[in-house]
Amino acid sequence: MKYLFFSWLAVFVGSWVVYVEYSSYSELCRGHACKNAICDKYRKGVIDGSACSSLCEKETLYLGKCLSAKPNNQVYSGGWGDLEGVIKCQMEEVPRYDPGAEMEHRKEASHFNKPTKGTSVEKFREIVLSHLKTKVGEQANLEDLVSLVLFVADYNKDGLISLPEARSMWALLQLNEFLLAVVLQDREHAPRLLGFCGDLYVMEKVPYTPLYGISLPWVVELWIPAGVRRSMDQWFTPSWPRKAKISIGLLELVEDVFHGTFGSFLMCDVSAAGFGYNDRHDLKVMDAHHIVPEATFQEAMRERRCDMDEDCLYGVDCRTSCDLTKHRCTPEVTRPNLAKACGSLKDYLLRGAPSDIQDELEKQLYACIALKGSAEQMEMEHSLILNNLKTLLWKKISHTKDS
Structure with a gap:
């Protein structure tokens, strides 16, 4: 009877652990849903970017191992041709309990409805300038930062910024991490930005992480x-x-x-x-x-x-x-x-x-x-x-x- 009890207890505990791990994984790892949402917007012509074709048509950009720590911020290792990268995809809303929600306006970004149709490049430049002035404050180099952002937005380097390109960039500019990647792109401390599509973006893979320590179950x-x-x-x-x-x-x-x-x-x-x-x-x-x-x-x-x-x-x-x-x-x-x-x-x-x-x-x-x-x-x-x-x-x- 004693052995039967302990056998039942082991099965119960094991089943509970499997359930908790599966629930946690399914909540944290929703990359497939994120990719589908991004590619649907791309195919409808709402967004565009340097990673869109590879992700949604050629499928040469793929999501590998799930590295997510938060449900709203999907993180995956991945490959893009010969490059290894880390793919970051934003789910639609920051959960209400997130204390950092006020720092990033995710709801506005996820709809990809700004700028509106008919907005000129000069008007978009003014919108970006106003946004960055609020984000980083009034400073002498603000115009240079705007030019840098618009240069990144024009991913095909044709000298023009299409409405889908502008919408992708506007969504990305709501994210502190993306803004910092642009600000530090010439410094060795930030991984290179490899590409983007909507508010999904791909960063250079860093070989050794974390800085120190070991991961344990x-x-x-x-x-x-x-x-x-x-x-x-x-x-x-x-x-x-x-x-x-x-x-x-x-x-x-x-x-x-x-x-x-x-x-x-x-x-x-x-x-x-x-x-x-x-x-x-x-x-x-x-x-x-x-x-x-x-x-x-x-x-x-x-x-x-x-x-x-x-x-x-x-x-x-x-x-x-x-x-x-x-x-x-x-x-x-x-x-x-x-x-x-x-x-x-x-x-x-x-x-x-x-x-x-x-x-x-x-x-x-x-x-x-x-x-x-x-x-x-x-x-x-x-x-x-x-x-x-x-x-x-x-x-x-x-x-x-x-x-």
Whole structure:
């Protein structure tokens, strides 16, 4: 009787696990539905882009392994001829529970109804300019950013932007990650944009992800203490000189997004899962959904109601304070990008660091983590700490083949 009971229990638990895993997979992995919706719009002439024909007619662009972490953001590995890429496809609406919903206007984008028929290229340019002014703020290089966006929109480079091309680009411009890919396309820290169709887009595949750590079955994860898990993650990392080069890449990314050519961006989730690196150990951004334009973030925070500071959090790392006289969040973040990046790198860099720089490296990392207030308010200290860290790491690895 005892064996029968345990056999029944094992079957019950096994069936429950299979059901939960299947339900989770079917909710997270809806690439077929996303592809069908995109291709239906393409065949009707509503949208167009460099990836449309390959995805919907030639079928040389295919969706492979599902990598999705959220139902509304479908992510797949895939192939496009000889190229390996990551395909990202947006489902129609952001779920109501998503705290980042106010940062991306997905509902408007998914209908592909803007610009309207009869809109001239000059009028579309004005629409894009107005949108980007709201997104990244007023700045001297805004016209250059608009020209860059229109250059990407004209995928066949015929000097014209058709209505379907414009509709695809307008949908893509609602996405923080796509905007950042355009802004950083000449920098080595962002994977190359390979193509798009509607609001589906294809990015260059990053060979090594995440930045560090190991993926374990969720059943195993339940039984591993957080401290042990952090130690285990550090076992699966490259040699220290290579970690130093990857870390320099993250510090350079902080420079690129803080008061960069096309405005300032806030890094609201600086976790290992959002980054990877290539064979040359150049850091690459894997998931930029939580790297948001500062102007967009500040506007959203001004509108957010709060009763305590904990209500004023976006993503994992972007926190402001609550103004209790107005019950509204203040717009300025309490920690700059650099402090968050150093917090993510601390254990990664200190483990295995050469003994002759261990103490100095630890001191600089803790000084970096202690930075408070916006980077703009403390620009000199911010720049000094950033340069000191980069110099210390470069001096140690400049003579090695890993540099």
